Amino acid sequence: MLIAITGAIFVLVEGALIVFIVRFRNRGRSRTLEGPQIHGARRLELIWTVAPIVILVAIVAFVLVKLPGIDRANPASAASNSLVVRVEGRQFYWNFVYPNGVIQVERMRVPTGRDVKLDIVSDDVAHSWWIPALQGKFDAIPGRTNHLHFTANKAGTYKGQCGEFCGYEHAHMFASVEAMPNGDFQSWYAKEAQAQASGTSDLGKMTFDGVCATCHGFQGQGAFGPNLQGNPIFKQPDAIKTLLRDGGIKMPAVGRGWTDRQMNALIAYTKRFAG
Ligand code: CUA
Numbered sequence: 140m141l142i143a144i145t146g147a148i149f150v151l152v153e154g155a156l157i158v159f160i161v162r163f164r165n166r167g168r169s170r171t172l173e174g175p176q177i178h179g180a181r182r183l184e185l186i187w188t189v190a191p192i193v194i195l196v197a198i199v200a201f202v203l204v205k206l207p208g209i210d211r212a213n214p215a216s217a218a219s220n221s222l223v224v225r226v227e228g229r230q231f232y233w234n235f236v237y238p239n240g241v242i243q244v245e246r247m248r249v250p251t252g253r254d255v256k257l258d259i260v261s262d263d264v265a266h267s268w269w270i271p272a273l274q275g276k277f278d279a280i281p282g283r284t285n286h287l288h289f290t291a292n293k294a295g296t297y298k299g300q301c302g303e304f305c306g307y308e309h310a311h312m313f314a315s316v317e318a319m320p321n322g323d324f325q326s327w328y329a330k331e332a333q334a335q336a337s338g339t340s341d342l343g344k345m346t347f348d349g350v351c352a353t354c355h356g357f358q359g360q361g362a363f364g365p366n367l368q369g370n371p372i373f374k375q376p377d378a379i380k381t382l383l384r385d386g387g388i389k390m391p392a393v394g395r396g397w398t399d400r401q402m403n404a405l406i407a408y409t410k411r412f413a414g
């Protein structure tokens with residue numbers, strides 16, 4: 140419909156252009172000769188003002204009528220055995236929460252061939268979930284939950300990047316989806332749940348690498364943010380918790396909304412900086 144309308148306008152405008160080029164060509168007149176001066180063409184001016192308004196209003200109305208149907212037309216939304224993953228966009232990382240409590244940072248694991256339903260949220264500013272090979276972009280907007288479905292048919296790692304400028308480390312807000320055969324996924328999923336519940340998983344390192352390292356470096360050596368090595372705060376777990384949950388002068392509240400599991404895993408991992 141939109142192509143039909145804009146296509147007709149294109150043909151009309153380009154056709155008129157060609158007609159005018161031919162009809163009003165030079166014909167040996169002097170280049171400095173002035174054409175007749177014309178004043179007042181109210182009817183013509185009304186037509187070329189009102190016609191575009193009518194056309195644009197028609198296009199907007201058409202889009203607004205069709206918009207809700209685009210979401211509902213998603214055939215996967217009917218799938219009942221979807222794997223539901225909560226996608227939390229934060230300055231400046233993605234946190235993934237699975238139905239059995241497993242948490243992943245920046246790297247989402249999914250089984251191949253199964254519908255994955257994402258509940259996309261944000262706590263701070265607008266981010267945009269975007270793995271180009273697996274569906275389009277979808278915004279993470281504070282105060283609302285957006286949904287996106289995808290199915291990864293081939294095993295492999297699909298890379299992406301936050302698609303909405305969200306602050307000074309936006310360019311480092313990466314995401315990837317690792318699709319694996321269902322059997323491998325299920326065994327990882329069950330093992331990881333147990334490891335995270337008992338505190339033996341690498342959730343602390345994963346959180347540090349995905350969240351803290353963006354500004355403080357992978358060794359805590361300092362980059363955009365200060366050096367963490369030997370910082371006295373690592374002797375006071377409660378002070379770290381407060382800083383992570385509330386943020387600091389330049390530091391976003393990266394840990395707002397974390398479960399105790401993730402918070403404790405990170406604090407255990409960062410003991411190495413106490414010196
Ligand atoms: Cu998050 Cu850009």
